Amino acid sequence: MKILEDIKVLDFTHVWFGPYCTMMLAGLGADVITVEPPWGNIGRLGPGELYKGTSSSFMALNCGKKGIAIDMKKPEGIALVKELVKESDIVVQNFATGAMERLGLGYEELKKIKPDIIYAALSGFGQYGPYSKYGSYAAVAEAISGHTYATGKGIDIDHPPVAMAGAQGDIGPGVFAAFSIVAAIRHRDKTGKGQMIDVNQVDTMVSFNACETVAYDLFKESPIARRKRRGRPPSELWGIVKVKDGWVQIAGSRPKAVEEMKARLGVEEVTLDFVKEKLSTMTRKEAFEWLVGFDVPSAPIYEAYEGFDDPHLKARKTFVEVPHPVAGTYRIPKFPAEFSETPGEIKTGAIVLGQHTEEVLREVLKKTPKQIEELEQNGVVTIWRP
Numbered sequence: 001m002k003i004l005e006d007i008k009v010l011d012f013t014h015v016w017f018g019p020y021c022t023m024m025l026a027g028l029g030a031d032v033i034t035v036e037p038p039w040g041n042i043g044r045l046g047p048g049e050l051y052k053g054t055s056s057s058f059m060a061l062n063c064g065k066k067g068i069a070i071d072m073k074k075p076e077g078i079a080l081v082k083e084l085v086k087e088s089d090i091v092v093q094n095f096a097t098g099a100m101e102r103l104g105l106g107y108e109e110l111k112k113i114k115p116d117i118i119y120a121a122l123s124g125f126g127q128y129g130p131y132s133k134y135g136s137y138a139a140v141a142e143a144i145s146g147h148t149y150a151t152g153k154g155i156d157i158d159h160p161p162v163a164m165a166g167a168q169g170d171i172g173p174g175v176f177a178a179f180s181i182v183a184a185i186r187h188r189d190k191t192g193k194g195q196m197i198d199v200n201q202v203d204t205m206v207s208f209n210a211c212e213t214v215a216y217d218l219f220k221e222s223p224i225a226r227r228k229r230r231g232r233p234p235s236e237l238w239g240i241v242k243v244k245d246g247w248v249q250i251a252g253s254r255p256k257a258v259e260e261m262k263a264r265l266g267v268e269e270v271t272l273d274f275v276k277e278k279l280s281t282m283t284r285k286e287a288f289e290w291l292v293g294f295d296v297p298s299a300p301i302y303e304a305y306e307g308f309d310d311p312h313l314k315a316r317k318t319f320v321e322v323p324h325p326v327a328g329t330y331r332i333p334k335f336p337a338e339f340s341e342t343p344g345e346i347k348t349g350a351i352v353l354g355q356h357t358e359e360v361l362r363e364v365l366k367k368t369p370k371q372i373e374e375l376e377q378n379g380v381v382t383i384w385r386p
């Protein structure tokens with residue numbers, strides 16, 4: 001049994017934030033149909049190098065879904081989409097605010113067609129407020145929420161701001177969007193009512209930076225300036241340490257680990273410099289084993305692909321192989337939480353443009369072969385053929 005197996009998601013998401021959200025819903029078993037323009041959505045172009053015409057990020061973020069290519073600038077395309085809405089529980093989109101309303105596909109319109117629809121509008125700055133019309137990518141939300149500033153200061157207290165890696169301003173809000181949708185399903189199941197959800201990158205990233213804003217409010221001083229004034233105590237085992245073949249991360253604020261080190265190494269004091277000295281002749285693997293031998297929270301610093309060969313990740317089957325019509329197979333991270341009763345699973349690789357157009361028109365909308373042919377000939381839909 002899959003926890004969302006009876007849930008149908010009509011997915012208009014096009015780049016990172018939205019596609020990650022709907023991939024998580026697919027991982028929980030929801031039937032996700034992604035609607036793309038016949039020319040492909042912008043996520044296919046990047047970021048990430050193009051693999052046989054499609055960006056590697058699209059290949060990573062659009063797994064476990066079905067794909068249909070419909071031109072929504074044509075009235076017949078909008079009519080098809082409205083038919084699909086009637087068959088759906090959830091609508092998700094991450095266009096700039098107003099784009100769906102201009103197409104006649106805003107919440108108020110869709111509610112008339114499907115009164116209990118749950119409509120998640122994902123955006124940069126939210127559906128209202130002075131900045132709400134502005135387009136946004138992850139880096140925008142990371143900057144305005146304080147993460148970019150703090151990331152630079154994390155390198156060195158005098159360092160200029162540094163953009164976070166890995167589009168955290170998409171992935172975090174994407175998870176928050178999926179979480180909110182699941183909560184709205186619970187409400188609908190109890191009351192029969194749908195609702196509109198305004199999930200945006202900025203509010204979410206601000207929420208992720210709560211420790212810094214709360215610290216400011218409590219001390220009435222910038223927490224980073226405060227850190228600069230105070231410095232880190234030399235006994236705090238925290239930081240990135242160079243070893244023979246790379247670096248390790250020590251995150252060891254754990255007094256009992258320090259006590260263990262003192263006792264076993266026969267020293268009165270353990271400082272970060274002392275540990276650095278010890279680690280300087282070791283490899284990442286040796287350093288990691290040495291540190292965890294004292295229960296110091298730590299890790300080798302990998303480039304992401306190195307996780308493929310890590311014994312722990314291998315044992316937990318953290319990467320799974322998925323089939324793809326063009327690539328054959330490739331590995332993606334598994335659905336990251338393990339449920340004892342309702343396991344999550346992402347079974348297929350990214351959708352090829354128009355891969356399931358015919359199947360969805362035939363099976364969901366009960367279109368005849370002649371109707372499908374006409375839609376294709378009129379350029380309303382495109383159909384992928386291997």
Ligand SMILES: CC(C)(COP(=O)(O)OP(=O)(O)OC[C@H]1O[C@@H](n2cnc3c(N)ncnc32)[C@H](O)[C@@H]1OP(=O)(O)O)[C@@H](O)C(=O)NCCC(=O)NCCS
Pocket residue numbers: 015016017018035036037038042070071072073094095096097098099100102103122123124134135136137138170
């Ligand atoms: C990411 C973003 C900046 C990209 O901007 P963009 O490429 O100019 O796209 P927009 O969202 O403004 O608009 C999408 C357009 O595609 C059109 N479109 C979408 N699906 C379509 C389809 N199936 N057929 C025809 N047209 C389609 C829309 O109608 C809209 O056209 P319009 O500008 O004429 O109204 C913007 O979508 C955005 O800010 N989104 C919210 C924040 C977010 O999620 N960012 C992504 C994080 S990586």
